[in-house]
Amino acid sequence: MKVLHQSQFFISYQCDKQRSFFIKFPHKTIKLGFCQLLAFRQQVKEIDLEAHFNGENSHGMEMLMLCNRQHFFVFNTVESIDLKEFITGTFAMLELNSLLTASV
Amino acid sequence: MKDLVRQKLSIHVDVMDLLNKQIEKEAHSSSAYLAMASWCDHNALSNSADFFYEQSAEEREHMMKIFKYINDNGGTAFSPEVGNVNHDFKSLEEIFETALDQEIAITKSIHNLVGKCRKLNDYTTEYFLQWFIQEQMEEEQTMRRALELFDLMGTDGLGLKLLDERIPQIRDKRPE
């Protein structure tokens, strides 16, 4: 298993053998297929950080359900900010890997 | 490390995002044309109404084409939300002008997508989008032909009725 990206709270891994991805959250690690990773990415992209600061999201909480509702997560503002960076970083690493593999 | 992404997905992730945006735009076009059809119906312009009903159906087909393309290639297509559909128009002429503006915006958006494909070497999607480039060219021509009718015929009295009767002819007969 190789680390793709690590942020303050989260780590992503790729497992060649199982052809899947793993994400380590503070309290648990979950396995995702590529489609699930894409779905996760979409949910994170849709998080409206501005709402955390303009009073619309007064509790500053984000709730995400992953992998066909198998997993349920609640993130606070700081984690949500980190999560966005984390997803961007993970996909940047995947793209870099694609470029490297293609050039070999 | 294996390129797992490439194994699953034959289009670039950033291109996939833009394709999902395009789905939203086609869905919005479809709804916008439906609103125009309704206005025409209420104003007893039945040929124009039929024209916009058909336009609306076509836009939905465009949306579905992209939707299937994303999913067939390992991506995830998202069902679009449609907001801000305008139902208020002053005249039939304004409707066709709005329609032309809308088509021009879609053309720009498709061209932008092709530009992105070139930048990211996504030749598969660039090829897929060729059909849309041709389609947009024809859509713009159709709307321009409609606007030419307004210049030629005017809309006073019976003029508008006569103009409505000419609407079925503005669509070009293209082989599918």
Ligand SMILES: [Fe+2]
């Ligand atoms: Fe379209």
Ligand SMILES: [Fe+2]
């Ligand atoms: Fe169109």
